[in-house]
Structure formats: structure tokens, C-alpha cells
Amino acid sequence: MSEEHSVSRRTSLKSLGAMGAGIVFAGAAAIPRQAEPKPARSDQGKQAVNVVDLAVDRFGKGHS
Amino acid sequence: MFSAVAEQMGMDYQTAVQVSSGFAGGMYLGSVCGAVTGGIMAIGLKYGGVDPKAQLEAFKRNEYPPPATVVREFADRFRAQHRSINCPDLLGVDVSKPEIYKKLSADVSKPEALKVAKDALGGRDAKEVLAACRGFVKDAATIVSELLNDAPR
Numbered sequence: 001m002s003e004e005h006s007v008s009r010r011t012s013l014k015s016l017g018a019m020g021a022g023i024v025f026a027g028a029a030a031i032p033r034q035a036e037p038k039p040a041r042s043d044q045g046k047q048a049v050n051v052v053d054l055a056v057d058r059f060g061k062g063h064s
Numbered sequence: 065m066f067s068a069v070a071e072q073m074g075m076d077y078q079t080a081v082q083v084s085s086g087f088a089g090g091m092y093l094g095s096v097c098g099a100v101t102g103g104i105m106a107i108g109l110k111y112g113g114v115d116p117k118a119q120l121e122a123f124k125r126n127e128y129p130p131p132a133t134v135v136r137e138f139a140d141r142f143r144a145q146h147r148s149i150n151c152p153d154l155l156g157v158d159v160s161k162p163e164i165y166k167k168l169s170a171d172v173s174k175p176e177a178l179k180v181a182k183d184a185l186g187g188r189d190a191k192e193v194l195a196a197c198r199g200f201v202k203d204a205a206t207i208v209s210e211l212l213n214d215a216p217r
Contacts, residue, residue: 054068055099055205059198 065201066102069208073109089160090151099197099204100142100149106208107134134211141207146200155196157186168193 066087067080084105087098111130113119122129128136139149152158159165168190170181182189188196 049072051068051072051209052202052205054071055065056198056202058068059065059201060194 065099065205066105068205069102069106069212070109073106073212075109089165090158092160094150094152094158094160096149097151097154097200097204099201100139103138103142103204103208104135107131107138107211110212138204138207138211142204145203154200155186155193157184157193159193 066084067077070080071077084098084102086092087101090096090098091101108131111134113129113131119129142149146154148154151160157164159168164184167181167184170177170190172178178189185193
């Protein structure tokens with residue numbers, strides 16, 4: 001193998017390595033994070049959107 | 065208190081509850097009432113900016129930036145009703161102290177335990193203390209609700 005050929009081959013291997021790393025990185029980024037379970041709300045489903053009533057209702061249930 | 069207001073403003077319930085979970089008993093430090101602190105956070109959520117330059121410019125013009133003005137108004141109105149924004153002043157007892165805090169959940173089936181708790185809570189039983197807290201939550205939420213609805217962002 002000539003010196004010129006060898007350098008060219010090393011360069012293309014480096015490029016492939018960089019591309020591979022890029023693909024792996026992009027793939028990892030594309031994996032959706034699993035949604036964490038959210039705590040149940042005692043007032044879930046209630047129609048009331050009166051903030052004052054809601055605040056008073058939640059008091060004493062671990063809410064500040 | 066904070067979770068109720070914040071949720072209406074788009075913050076998710078879990079985040080709102082978690083971020084305000086250290087507010088009780090004046091941040092568990094006998095400091096500013098948790099309902100007042102929650103109200104200040106809600107005001108920041110609506111009026112707060114992310115541009116420190118704008119805040120600095122406001123100060124240079126001898127003005128307070130929007131959140132500061134509203135926070136002061138909120139605190140003034142709460143103080144006008146209750147004379148203080150500090151938990152121990154409001155309740156007449158510092159419930160952030162572990163030995164006092166425990167008395168809030170005294171065993172109601174044991175008269176002696178209730179008497180000890182009442183003595184520690186300044187002559188009131190736990191129900192009365194918590195009812196007072198509920199009143200502060202209601203008043204803080206009312207004021208914040210009015211202030212947030214007063215002016216558009």
C-alpha cells in the first residue's frame with residue numbers, strides 16, 4: 001500500500017468514526033424519555049377553577 | 065396555595081407542589097409564612113423577567129421592576145390584614161420548632177397529650193392553629209388572585 005493510499009484510508013476511517021459517533025449520539029437523543037408517574041390529585045376532575053377555593057381546599061394536604 | 069395559582073398559569077401540578085414543598089411553618093424556619101412565599105412565587109411566575117439588564121435599567125430610573133412592585137403591594141395588603149407576614153407572629157407560636165410542630169398532630173384520643181399540646185401551642189389546640197393557617201392561605205390567595213388579574217403581563 002502506498003503512503004498516499006494509507007493516509008487516504010486513515011482519513012476515511014476517521015470520517016466513518018465521526019459519523020458513527022454522530023449517529024449514536026443522535027440516536028440516543030432521539031430515544032424518548034419515559035414519562036415519570038405523576039401523583040394522583042385528590043381534586044382531579046373537579047370543575048372548580050376558583051384559585052382561592054382550590055388553595056384552601058389543598059391546604060393541609062401537603063401543599064403550600 | 066402556590067400549586068393552585070401556578071397550575072392556572074400553566075405550571076404542571078407536580079412541579080408546583082414539589083417546588084413549594086418546603087414552605088410550611090415559615091419555610092420550616094419560623095420565617096415568612098408559606099402562603100405569602102407561595103404568593104410571591106406566583107407573582108414572579110406572571111410578572112418576572114429573565115432579562116437582568118431590564119431590571120437594572122428600572123433601578124437606574126429609580127423604579128422597581130414589575131415583580132417588585134406587585135410583591136410589595138401583596139405584602140402591604142397582607143400586613144394590613146394581619147400585621148405581619150411572618151409565621152410565628154401570625155400564629156403566636158413558632159411551629160417550625162420540631163417539638164412544637166409535633167404537637168400539631170397530637171393524639172386526640174388522649175386528653176393529657178392534648179393538654180400538653182395546647183400549652184405548647186399558646187393555649188390553642190391544633191385545629192385552631194390549622195384553622196388560622198387556612199385563613200392565611202385564603203387571604204393570601206385572594207390578594208394574589210386580585211393582583212394577577214389586575215394588570216395584563
